[in-house]
Amino acid sequence: MGSSRALVCSTAFVLVLLSSASKDERIIEQREVTFELDKIMQEMQQPNSPVLQKQLSLKDFLDLEGQPIFGPRSFGGPSFLDYPVQFPLGRPTFDNLQAICLHGDRRPRYPDSYFPASGFGLLKRRASAVNKAESWFSTCCKGNQTWEREVTLCCATQAWEMSVESFCKEDSSVKDRQYECCSQKDSDRLNCFHKDAPNPNYEPTEELPVPPLPSTSNFSFDPNTCQRTVTTYRGKGKNVKRPSAPKKINIIFPPGRPTADTIESLCLTQKQRPLYNIKCLPGFGYEWLARQAKAINRIEKGFKECCKKKQDLLSCAVLKWRQELNRFCLGENGEKEDYFCCMVHERIRRYNCFQNISPDPHYNMTLAIEELSLHKICDTHKIIKKKFPVGFPLKSFVNHCCLPLSEQDKTICFLQKLETMSEDLCSGRKTTTPAVRRCCSAPLQEAPECISKILMDAITKATKVLRQEKKKICPFS
Template sequence: MTAPIWASLYSAALALVLLGSASSDDYFIDEHVVPSPQQPLEEEMPPGMDIMQRELDLSELLVGLKEGPVAFSPRASRPRAFVPVSKYDVQFPLALPTAQNIQNICLHGFRRPRYPESYFPSSGYGVSKRQADAVNTLEAWFVTCCIRGQTEEARLCCAIQAWEKSISHFCEVGFRIKAPQFYCCKLNKSEWLPCFDRSAQNPEYNPTEDSPVQPVLTENKFNFDPSSCPGASLTPQSIRDGKRGEKKSATPLNVDLDFPLAAPTDSNIGSVCRNLKVRPHYNIKCLKGLDQVALQAKSINTLEKNFKVCCKNNNKERILPCAQKTWQEEMKKFCVASKHKRIDFPCCDGGVQFECFKNISTDPDYSKTLTKNLSLSNMCDTHKIITKKFSVGVPLKSVVRKCCHLSPIEKSTCIAQSVEELFVSTCSSRKSPPSVKRCCRLSSPECFHKLLMDAIIKATSRQKKKICPVS
């Protein structure tokens, strides 16, 4: 048989083998399971920019290979074009907070995506993981702004600061670790903010999840600086133009209120009961016109009262279940009351979310007490109780008369100096009180200071004075 005939037969046989093998699921992708080319790439590009103009993460190029090799079309001998598609989409970046979307930011926070570690494979997808971490961090900061900000202006100012810090951190870390950069970070630094804002997929911060998502904790810290709030003149246009308004809004109220109280657990139930008498209780009368603060303070007072009942239980095994039940019931009541007062609290979106309340508590160990930040200056408020109930045998009135009418800084200096003089004069006396004799033998002013501070702490606990959380 001639060579041309052999060549023709060989080609025909090869074509039949290839066509038969194309139907095998073991080696080739079926046409109907090819990933949709409409699914977004790992880093979205603005319209008109070619994908070849940016750096790609290696995992982005390999994602299609995990399904199998390239398939041949049953009707053609040429393979279909390979389309690199990310299965692990991240809604990045987030848009600039504005007066128009700040309500959605706070109201629908837990109906927007979060990306826990389990969302991604253990290896690869470095670019998407960095973007996901940026989204998780900023959403966590938004929750802080929505809870701490007592007015919409304060929430907006806080959210803008968080957004700007998030962008700067994302780009600067990328440059530091020499990772493939998001295209906005490659622009001049002054152009970062408008570029990120234009690239946002959900500029209105609308809810995109059918049910509330679990928050993802972040180690990155954010501290809101209300003194730098530019007020109503801060608009999306001013951000895009790189301009800041000159007017500043009134500084938001300084609220010292740790809401919500942490969920009782095996590890903190001891502190829950032990520190009952020295944790703050709040005066609701001073909070007129501050619905959100008043509602939070009232919730804390009620919960502390119920904790007291639980902690008196003679059966220790029942204390924790009792505390956990009363905590859940109070969080439910808070969410119901917040709706009646038209307060948008993130953890009440779609019903009470216990996991949300657990994760946003600022004092999970119940370690913050009225006595934690006490100093000798508190003698001015407690000297009468100390003299009556916890006397250390020294004339504190002399210190009070000399120092307590002064300004805070002068008062602190005056008391420290007067206490030292009091210690010297007491030890020089032949009739020094027994409680102070040990300190005199040691010639230790620190010992004497400790005696006074112990008395101040006991007196503060005995006062049971309700404080106003707003200064």
């Protein structure tokens, strides 16, 4: 009678554990378990049976590491081990920043299709946190390659901290066991996440590149929020500290690698891509930007030579691109450039790195053609007077309207001057060009529009000349 009662109690206890294990979403190591019921009953009938001799506790159903030996897989359901998630991510540092940007496409992402339609809520929250952080890291690595390394690190750190806070907020909003790090506050919470990271160095773990996933949350980064390094230089007999103040920078670095698909666009838009004026840069704190600007200028000069050739155009452009980027990585005065692609020693991987982070890899992000307007007369009036005379003086336009006025005030000024000049031209007896005389022979209300067309045609021609005279622009916008 006692053995039968023990058997019933033991069996009930096992069923309770199984029911609990099926509902627990903790990640556990599981293995197949088989039950030989006849053998168990025979053993329990023995007088020395351990089941009869001691009181059962939860530890009797745990292995040596304290992990349950039963799990959903024993009953044919999906195991947590079938859907691993590399969580959490480690804190970005100067030591792992290069790997964060370089191996971004070789670390896993977790689309909705990765998990079953129902269940696995805890793993899905972790996967979502990883997806967010990796997407935001991409913004830091590719969004603006003109940032110095400390600003890129600042961006990645903000992205990581936001992903941690977002995860803890979501994790605490559901009736489930909260991730233990989320119970801590401020720096202790962040340190806890970093300590738990399975891949704190952000090494590549995927054999093939993984497709990026669109971020479900926006991440905006303002470089002005970062604490910048103070540059110390020697002045007249004393050390002077000059902060590297953040400024908005307009530069496209690195340029993409020329390919058979991009070489035509590369040459067609070559005149539209900017060169950079190094002299407009301050001497302290922006040496890194000057080196990037010089590299672009040299690459564009090489492309110009290659685009004039009809044979071996692609190989010529690729060679120039590689040579100048290698020169950039060598640095100046024997100091190697501290740029994360330059830290990749194997040449092919280095070139792939530059290509992967290029903001314009296909050479289709050329400077937008500015909308032609009468405002352009301020930049082109000398060229118009010399090469495309319109038959009337432009001095009144320039003297009265080409002043530091608002765009709206400039427009009003130009329209007023155009109407006044039309009246003077058509009512006077001064000799004018045939084109102006045709405008004056039209109805009175159409004369200003006709003369405006003559002026706009001249501005269009002069603007093309101005673009062909490619000038170096300042990287600061």
